[in-house]
Amino acid sequence: MNKSQRVRPHKALAHSGTERSAQHSPEWPVLVLALCGMLLTGYLTYVALRGGTPAFCSEESACDLIQHSRWSRLLGLPLALWGFVLYGLLAGNAWRLPARLVRWRRLWLLAWFGLAVSLYMTLVAWLRLEAFCAWCLLSLALLAAIFIRVSLKRPKSAPGTEWRHWLTYCTVATVITLGGLQLYYSDLLAPREAPQLQALATHLQRSGATFYGTFWCPTCQEQKRLFGTSAERLPYVECTPDGRRGLIARVCIEAKINRYPTWIIRGQHYPQLLNIAELARLSRFKWQETSAP
Structure with missing residues (x-):
């Protein structure tokens, strides 16, 4: 066995060690x-x-x-x-x-x-x-x-x-x-509606209250989340139906809406987020009517 043949195993071992190190x-x-x-x-x-x-x-x-x-x-x-x-x-x-x-x-x-x-x-x-x-x-x-x-x-x-x-x-x-x-x-897995929130949303709609907002307004989305799955029952008006950069809806201009969200309840403007208790009080909603099972 010559010298080059004796060196080859050492080179192979070194190469194998390098591969293991890389791994x-x-x-x-x-x-x-x-x-x-x-x-x-x-x-x-x-x-x-x-x-x-x-x-x-x-x-x-x-x-x-x-x-x-x-x-x-x-x-x-x-x-x-x-x-x-x-x-x-x-x-x-x-x-x-x-x-x-x-x-x-x-x-x-x-x-x-x-x-x-x-x-x-x-x-x-x-x-x-x-x-x-x-x-x-x-x-x-x-x-x-x-x-x-x-x-x-x-x-x-x-x-x-x-x-x-x-x-x-x-x-x-x-x-x-x-x-x-x-x-x-999606709404397919949404929980069942809470009876009181459902009744309040229906009352707001029947009493003539209006909720003006836009799909891109974070506070408007927060307002809807307060009602959970009953949000679809709210008397909501979209003020930018043609997109965020589109024209403002005429109904919003006529109602003089310049902030989102804005509620109009019993003829009064409320340009802010209203919690459930405030909405019930301002719209004169009676909780006891929905408290019974």
Whole structure:
């Protein structure tokens, strides 16, 4: 055995050690992006739990509208908190996983679902609220960057046929997930109406009261949320039926509405959010009529 032959096993061992070191080393670009996402969503979660408005979002701005809409929460928790958990899982998997292929699959799957949900929420804000949130778009950009980075780093050891089947399963699971979100945010799963709120909303309508507002007004949405599923019974007038930048409805101009929301009850203007007790008192609603089972 010559000298070059004796050196080859040592070179092979060194090469094998280098490969193991690469497999155990963190995925630094993904880790940095995920940590940025954790800082972003952590801040938004803090603001949401305090009931405040994020920085650079003025009152009744597009950002403020989205942050206070019903799409900003999932299962009673701020959507930003779910994003924080997602970014945390991405950071944890990018930091340390023993098998390179396992790590790649988990990172790809998390980034895929996160990107899909983020795109869904962006489309909802655009189509339903005609609004975009800079903070939300920043999170979308981070998830897109993570997904692109992970996709480009697909290891050669990933089998082609198995990869195609796995991608199909992920697509089906994503469609089911987004369908579940759409169902959750629809009125199909809404709880039953509270009898007293239903009676008050009906009384407001029959007594000639009018609730003027716009679909892009956060306070108007908050006013509706006070009535839960009975909000559809309110005597509501949309003052911007042609979109946020469209003309104001003639009925709102004739009623001299210049703030949203504005209630007109018994001929008096109330340009503010009114709680349930105030609405009952101003409209002379009698609670005892609905107190009996």
